[in-house]
Amino acid sequence: MNDLSNELQLKIERLENEISFKNGLISILSHDSKEMFGNFLWLIEAVEEKTISEEDFFKLLPQLKCDAQKNLQTIQDSTSWLKTQYGEFKIKPEKIMVMDLFHHFKEKYALQLKEKNIKFHFKGDPNAFVTTDRLLLQYVLDKILNNAVKYSFPGNDIHLQEVTDDHQVIISVIDFGTGMNEKYLPEIFTYGTPLFLGTAGEKGVGLSLKIVKNFVSLMHGNIQIVSAENKGTTVSLVVRKFIE
Known part of the structure; x- marks a missing residue:
């Protein structure tokens, strides 16, 4: 019962x-x-x-x-x-090289990175991979990286970091920008979170992180955020390494 x-x-x-x-x-x-x-x-x-x-x-x-x-x-x-809510949506797991994701986003954000003089680095095993839905994963990382660029100060670095154990891969986007007060973290995925302007006046949408949480759930993963004001933010995505 x-x-x-x-x-x-x-x-x-x-x-x-x-x-x-x-x-x-x-x-x-x-x-x-x-x-x-x-x-x-x-x-x-x-x-x-x-x-x-x-x-x-x-x-x-x-x-x-x-x-x-x-x-x-x-x-x-x-x-x-x-697209994930109608019909019979099913994730399509495939083997994805983390380094390929890094190169994809480095090219996609080349202009924004150049405008703010931000260096984008990869930290981890260049042969690391994760098995999950490519579209969902790229959407999630895209929104996380977009925020990292938005809230980074000119001249800062941003890292895409990979850590792998026997069963899971942790992909983290680490920035050293504005960060946020810890009191906002419990509400970061809700509609009550205030919107903050980026360091170049960029406006937030207020929706992306809510969809990110939904997509991470579809991937059977987990997302963790650590942030401190004026010190930066680390957003970590935990996903399975292998198809079960």
């Missing part, structure tokens, strides 16, 4: 988390879309009614572009998540 009760409780908690996630997703999409289109409509009307000068109009365009990019990222993240 106790086993049945515990199983039922776990199912209830899982359903509550899914409902909370979906409600939060709808809230973010609704709020961000209203804000962006509201600002866009206000600007058009101001130009039409000549209550704003051309000079001021062009000064506001970079902010509109930034808001549009943030909304586009939200939609892309939502689309990635939706």
Whole structure:
């Protein structure tokens, strides 16, 4: 009876988390879309009614572009998540070389790394590998690395570190940027976490880490975050080394 009760409780908690996630997703999409289109409509009307000068109009365009990019990222993240929720989604495990992941992201983030003069290093066994779903893993690491770049100070280093034992691989993204107060860590994957600007004024989306947690769960992995203000953040992804 106790086993049945515990199983039922776990199912209830899982359903509550899914409902909370979906409600939060709808809230973010609704709020961000209203804000962006509201600002866009206000600007058009101001130009039409000549209550704003051309000079001021062009000064506001970079902010509109930034808001549009943030909304586009939200939609892309939502689309990635939706693909795992409908139909009979199943992960497709394959052997992935960790060094290949490092080279992939070093090339993808080359421009951002150059703009902030950040050096991206690999630490670990160059022959290490992990067996999991490539799309899910790349999404998760992409969002973690994106945050590392966003919150790193110019001239800092970022490390992609690999540690392997008999059954699992720990892939960590280590930065030495702004970090965060420990009091925010328990809420990092919830909708109550405040959004922080990057060191170059980059805006956060507020959704990516929620989807990251969902994807890590699909991979049967675990994610751990250690952070300290003005000292940096280490995000570690723990995944199985072999297919079982």
